[in-house]
Amino acid sequence: MRLAHGRPSLRQNVLRHVLVWLGLAWLLGSIVTVGVGQWFTQRAFDRALLDDAHLIASKVEVRDRQVALQLTPGELHAVLFDQHETMLFSVRGADGALLAGDRALPPPAASLSDTGHRFRQAEIDGRSFRLVVLAVNRPVPFTVTVAQSTSERAALLRELLAFSLAPQVLLLGVLAWRLRRSITADIAPLSQLRAAVEERQAGDFTPVPVRADSAEVHALAQSINMLMERLEESARAQREFTGNVAHELRTPLAGIRAQAEYGLRHRDPEVWREQLQGIAASETRASQALDKLLALALAYEAGTALQLAPVRLDHAVQEAVLRFLPRADRQGVDLGAEGVDAPSTVQADLTLVEGILDNLLENALRHGTTGADGRPVVTVAVQREGERTVLSVQDNGPGIPPERRSEMLKRGVRGVGQPSSGTAGGVGLALVTFYAQLLKAPVSFGSGPDGRGWRCAIVFGG
Incomplete structure (x- = not known):
């Protein structure tokens, strides 16, 4: 053939x-x-x-x-x-x-x-x-x-040649026939492997079944299956990236549309100027978010470890609080920070740390401000525990029952009291978990010290 x-x-x-x-x-x-x-x-x-x-x-x-x-x-x-x-x-x-x-x-x-x-x-x-x-x-x-x-x-x-060489020719023919059968049987798993790969549908990354007696064919089948695993992981990463883009860009794009519609309903140039400034700010936030996601996707797709560098965690927390403070004031939320008076340096990636803080604060301001007792409070804290540094975000809202906490990490699941908010509360928490995994920083979710509210903690170092 x-x-x-x-x-x-x-x-x-x-x-x-x-x-x-x-x-x-x-x-x-x-x-x-x-x-x-x-x-x-x-x-x-x-x-x-x-x-x-x-x-x-x-x-x-x-x-x-x-x-x-x-x-x-x-x-x-x-x-x-x-x-x-x-x-x-x-x-x-x-x-x-x-x-x-x-x-x-x-x-x-x-x-x-x-x-x-x-x-x-x-x-x-x-x-x-x-x-x-x-x-x-x-x-x-x-x-x-x-x-x-x-x-x-x-x-x-001549007789000696005839009686000695003729049997050798016959033996060589028998040996060639036997070799052909043996080689055909030995390489049959390769044909099976080729057929299995050719018949595989796009998006099907299940392991390829191959019966192989030789170590080389078995190793080839294992390599192909390992490639299937990497392709499946890559496809999953692409799906994650698509979802992350949709989540990160939904808010600024919606803000741009709302500001544009508001400006179109007014004829006052000052209103137009104010709305255009807001549109420009929203576009800047959207571009920054998209740049972060693209850099993260490239690092994840390349399969290379992130280059960790010293990051001033206290500075990152202060800047994040300042970014969300106007929104917290509009919502009547007491947003503050603890443990940021002293320098706190960790080995991390600043882009991912900012992504963690932004998603946690976005989630806290969206879902953790429905507490029944007093004014809603959101606190970002940096604590030193021996060789470890703990970054946490806590609110005093209704919290989430323990049986629903793992469910909240799934994209598209809404938080308590948000049945029709139109936003996916679980997306941000899924991103936080993903970013923490890339930083090799354990993440935990639970209630606050008094058993109320929602608290997320990320542990750096140690």
Whole structure:
């Protein structure tokens, strides 16, 4: 099977690589087998040829320094008998003169040492022969040459190749078939994984089920599932970001619209100027909020830890109280701060700290000012507890029952006494929890010291 763009499949690549190296190993093994078989075959035939030369040399007699072969034609025929090969011999003196045998045999190329012998190849009458030259020195030197045609040797070598290489070829074919089945079975989980990923619908981040016997395929499946988890987290972060933008921009945009409508209903330029100033201020707050959310979303999407830096918590609290003080005065709320006279520095991010304070104060002024006893009070406090610094916002409103506190952290849930306020009280608290998690600062929600009201505390350091 070939995949897209004409590329070979993984099975074809693996099978090709394995079979190429198996084929090379088989070829090398065959060459070694042929070489070893030829060496042993040559050695066996040469040993018999040398034995014939020694037998003929033993029948040579020397009389009055004359050399003579003492073999009858029948005895010579028996010595050199070979059913398949042609046998030739010659006996020559020290001067190279032929004393007995066939003249077709060439004389020795050079004199040999005492009782030495030498093998070589020769062409005689167009046929290939194997020769052995035996030198004898007792007391008159002479040489005995015995030659044998090589057709039988070649036939024996061909048979050796046929009987040794043919089974190897068959074995290689069986091995290739078995490898193909095994490789197909081993990479089948990859095909299953590809099919599972291709069939996956957008927004479906459930783990991909894969049955894998190999560690590599199992690791790949785990990596894909981990990627699915990161994609799910990214999608969840995008949804959170969308909700955060909607929450943070709803109030300033509504204010801009209300101020614009109010200005359109009046013809007094002073009213227009006042409303335009309010619109500009609301737009500035909306832009700042959007910038904060964008920076937060980028940091969250990148998966990188925020660069924490020293933050003067007392200054941040004072500035937040000053921002909300005009609104608190209009609502008749006693908004104050405690513990901000002494410097208090924590490792945090100023943007997130401001987001926490703004959301908590917004929530307190919106939902915590319906207390039945006296004037509504909202207090922002900074307390030092050993190595830890606690930032808290508390009101004296009706509070929230313990069974509803976790529910209030969900977006879109309204606070007590706000059935139709048109604002989502739980959104701000969800953002506070999210910001505190990014700062690695534990957050807790509960009642005030006297059991009334609503209190949120964020612990820095320690």
